[in-house]
Amino acid sequence: MQGRLTRVNLAALAIGLAFLYLPIAILVIYSFNDSRLVGVWGGWSLRWYRDLLGNQAMLDAAWASLRVAVLSASIATVLGTLAALALVRAGRFAGRTAFVAMIYAPLVMPEVITGLSLLLLFVAINIDRGFWTVVIAHATLTLCFVTVVVQARLLDFDRSLEEAATDLGCPPWRVFMTITLPLIAPAVVAAWMLAFTLSLDDLVIASFTSGPGATTLPIRIYSEVRLGVKPEINAVCTIMIAVVASVLIVASLLSKLTVASRTQRSA
Amino acid sequence: MVRFEDVSKRFGATAAVDRLSLDIFPGEFFALLGPSGCGKTTLLRMLAGFETPDEGRILLDGSDIAAVPPHRRPVNMMFQSYALFPHLTVAGNIAFGLRQEGLPKTEIAERVGAMMALLQLGRLGERRPDQLSGGQRQRVALARSLVKRPRVLLLDEPMAALDRKLREETQFELMDLQARLGLTFVIVTHDQEEAMKVADRIGVMNHGRLVQVALPEEIYEKPNSRWVADFIGDVNLIEGRVTVADADGVVVEAAEGIRFQADATDGAKTGETVWVALRPEKIAIASITDGKRADALYGEVLEIGYRGDVSVYKVRLDNGLVMKAAAANTMRRVAQPFGCNDRVVLSWARDAVAVLTR
Ligand SMILES: Nc1ncnc2c1ncn2[C@@H]1O[C@H](COP(=O)(O)OP(=O)(O)OP(=O)(O)O)[C@@H](O)[C@H]1O
Ligand SMILES: [Mg+2]
Numbered sequence: 001m002q003g004r005l006t007r008v009n010l011a012a013l014a015i016g017l018a019f020l021y022l023p024i025a026i027l028v029i030y031s032f033n034d035s036r037l038v039g040v041w042g043g044w045s046l047r048w049y050r051d052l053l054g055n056q057a058m059l060d061a062a063w064a065s066l067r068v069a070v071l072s073a074s075i076a077t078v079l080g081t082l083a084a085l086a087l088v089r090a091g092r093f094a095g096r097t098a099f100v101a102m103i104y105a106p107l108v109m110p111e112v113i114t115g116l117s118l119l120l121l122f123v124a125i126n127i128d129r130g131f132w133t134v135v136i137a138h139a140t141l142t143l144c145f146v147t148v149v150v151q152a153r154l155l156d157f158d159r160s161l162e163e164a165a166t167d168l169g170c171p172p173w174r175v176f177m178t179i180t181l182p183l184i185a186p187a188v189v190a191a192w193m194l195a196f197t198l199s200l201d202d203l204v205i206a207s208f209t210s211g212p213g214a215t216t217l218p219i220r221i222y223s224e225v226r227l228g229v230k231p232e233i234n235a236v237c238t239i240m241i242a243v244v245a246s247v248l249i250v251a252s253l254l255s256k257l258t259v260a261s262r263t264q265r266s267a
Numbered sequence: 268m269v270r271f272e273d274v275s276k277r278f279g280a281t282a283a284v285d286r287l288s289l290d291i292f293p294g295e296f297f298a299l300l301g302p303s304g305c306g307k308t309t310l311l312r313m314l315a316g317f318e319t320p321d322e323g324r325i326l327l328d329g330s331d332i333a334a335v336p337p338h339r340r341p342v343n344m345m346f347q348s349y350a351l352f353p354h355l356t357v358a359g360n361i362a363f364g365l366r367q368e369g370l371p372k373t374e375i376a377e378r379v380g381a382m383m384a385l386l387q388l389g390r391l392g393e394r395r396p397d398q399l400s401g402g403q404r405q406r407v408a409l410a411r412s413l414v415k416r417p418r419v420l421l422l423d424e425p426m427a428a429l430d431r432k433l434r435e436e437t438q439f440e441l442m443d444l445q446a447r448l449g450l451t452f453v454i455v456t457h458d459q460e461e462a463m464k465v466a467d468r469i470g471v472m473n474h475g476r477l478v479q480v481a482l483p484e485e486i487y488e489k490p491n492s493r494w495v496a497d498f499i500g501d502v503n504l505i506e507g508r509v510t511v512a513d514a515d516g517v518v519v520e521a522a523e524g525i526r527f528q529a530d531a532t533d534g535a536k537t538g539e540t541v542w543v544a545l546r547p548e549k550i551a552i553a554s555i556t557d558g559k560r561a562d563a564l565y566g567e568v569l570e571i572g573y574r575g576d577v578s579v580y581k582v583r584l585d586n587g588l589v590m591k592a593a594a595a596n597t598m599r600r601v602a603q604p605f606g607c608n609d610r611v612v613l614s615w616a617r618d619a620v621a622v623l624t625r
C-alpha cells in the first residue's frame with residue numbers, strides 16, 4: 001500500500017480535508033469580519049472579540065465551563081487511573097469481566113442516554129441541578145477515556161522497576177508515588193487533557209444535567225444561535241477551537257514523548 | 268546465615284522449587300548453577316520476598332522471614348534486567364535505597380560518591396540510564412544494591428548481557444568487592460565457568476532441587492551423579508560393571524572390555540552397574556611411536572574440534588568405544604603431530620577416573 005502522492009491522491013486529500021475543515025475555516029474567518037452580516041465581507045476586524053468582552057452572560061458561561069472542565073477532568077483522572085490500576089494489576093478477581101464492561105460501556109453509550117439516566121438519577125435522589133451535577137456528569141462521561149489511555153501505558157510498564165524499589169526498602173505506597181506515578185505521568189496528563197476537552201465542548205449531557213445558574217459555554221452558544229447567528233458567537237467558537245486544539249496538540253506530543261523515550265530505552 | 272528448610276514453590280502444576288534445603292554461610296560467595304527453568308530465579312525471589320513459599324521455611328540468621336515484607340528484608344537483589352529507574356539519574360538511582368532509610372543528605376552523598384568511585388562510575392552521575400552502555404548500566408545496578416550494604420546480596424545473572432572481556436573484568440571486580448566488604452553473595456548463572464571462577468561454593472540445581480552442593484573443584488572432579496558430570500564441562504561417560512571393590516580401589520569393566528581402575532568409591536559394590544566419568548583434558552593422547560603396550564588403548568582419530576588453546580579429539584578405540592580427549596595446542600596447528608584418521612594411543616592416570624553410582 002506504499003503509494004506516492006499522485007495528483008489524484010492529492011485531490012482526494014484536499015476534498016476530504018475541505019469537507020472536514022471548510023466549515024471551521026469559514027467560522028474562523030467570519031469571526032474576524034467587520035460586517036455584522038454573515039456572508040458579507042467587511043474587512044478584517046477584531047470588533048467581535050471586543051464586543052465579547054462586554055458580553056457578561058457569555059463570559060460567565062465560559063468561566064463556568066472552564067471550572068466544570070477542570071474539576072470533572074481532575075475527578076475523572078483520579079478515578080480513571082485507579083480503575084486502570086485495578087484492571088491491570090489486580091489480576092483475575094471475581095467480577096473482573098463485568099467491571100471491564102462497565103468501565104467501557106460509556107465509551108459507546110449514546111450521550112443522550114447517559115444524559116437522561118443521569119438526569120433521572122439526580123431527580124430521584126432529589127439533588128438540585130446546577131454546577132456540581134454537571135461536574136459529576138462530565139466526570140462520569142470522561143472516566144472511561146482516562147482509563148483507556150492510562151491502561152495502555154500501564155500494560156507495558158516494567159513491573160521489575162517496582163520490585164526493585166521495594167527491594168531497596170521502599171514501602172508500597174511510596175513505590176507508587178516515586179516510581180509508578182512519575183513513569184505513567186505523561187499518560188495521566190494526556191488523559192486529563194482529553195477529559196478536559198471532552199467536558200469543554202459537551203452540549204448534550206450538560207443540557208440534561210445543568211440547572212439555572214450553571215450555564216456552560218456550549219449551552220449558552222446553542223441558545224444564542226437559536227435567535228440567529230451573531231458574529232460574537234463566531235469569535236467565541238474560534239477561541240474554543242484554539243483552546244481545544246492546543247490542548248490536544250500538547251496531549252499528543254506528550255504521548256509521543258513517552259513512546260519515544262520508551263523505544264529509546266528498549267533499544 | 269541463610270537457611271532454606273524444605274522449601275517448595277509451585278506454579279500451577281510445575282514445581283519451580285521442590286522441597287529444597289540449603290545453608291548459605293556468612294561471608295560466602297555462593298553460586299547457583301542449573302539449566303534454564305530449573306527454579307534459580309524463583310529461589311532468589313523467595314529470599315527477596317517477591318514470592319511466598321508454598322511449603323517450608325526460609326531463615327535469616329535463625330529467624331523465619333515469612334512475615335517480613337520485601338521492603339524490610341536486609342537482602343538486596345540485583346535484577347537480571349537491571350531494573351534501573353529511567354526517570355532518575357545514575358546518582359539518583361544509587362541514592363534511592365539510602366533515601367528510603369531516611370539517612371542525612373550528607374551521608375547519602377558520601378556513600379553514593381564512594382560507591383561510584385569504587386565501580387568507576389565517576390563522571391556518569393548526572394546521566395540517565397538510557398544514556399549508558401550495557402556494562403555501565405550493569406555497574407549502576409550493582410552499585411544501587413551494594414550501597415545499601417545488604418547482609419545478603421542476590422545477583423540474578425548479573426553478567427548475562429556483557430561481552431566476554433567485560434564479563435571477566437566484572438567477575439574480578441565482584442570477587443574483590445565481596446572480599447573487601449565481607450558481604451554474603453548469592454549469584455545465579457548458567458555459565459559454569461563463571462560459577463567456578465567466582466564462587467566459594469556451588470549449588471547445582473535441576474528441576475527445582477539441588478543435585479549437588481560442593482566446592483567448585485569437587486563439583487568438577489567428583490560429581491555425585493551422571494547428570495552433574497554431564498552438565499558441568501565436557502565428559503566421557505562409560506557404563507560398566509564393578510568387578511572389584513575394596514579399600515585399594517575399584518575396578519570397572521565396560522561392555523567393550525576396557526577395564527578402568529579407580530580410587531575407592533563410596534557405594535560402589537561388586538556386580539553393580541556404574542558409570543565411569545573421565546574428563547577429556549585428563550586423557551593423554553599421543554602418536555604411536557614405540558611398540559604396543561598392554562595397558563594402553565589404541566584407536567583412530569575421527570574428528571578434531573579446534574578451540575584455539577586446546578583441541579578436542581574424538582577417537583574411536585579399536586574395541587569400538589568412542590572417547591573424547593583434549594590436548595593443549597602447544598604447537599601451531601599445521602605442526603600437530605596427528606590429524607584425522609591417524610592412529611593414536613590414549614592413557615590416563617588412575618585418579619582421573621571418577622566412578623558414579625547414579
Ligand atoms: N510467575 C510464574 N508463573 C508461572 N510459572 C512460573 C512463574 N515464574 C516461574 N515459573 C516457572 O517456574 C520454573 C522455574 O522458573 P525460574 O524463573 O525460577 O527458572 P530459572 O532457573 O531462573 O531459569 P533461567 O535460567 O531461564 O532464568 C519455570 O518452569 C517457569 O516456567
Ligand atoms: Mg532466571
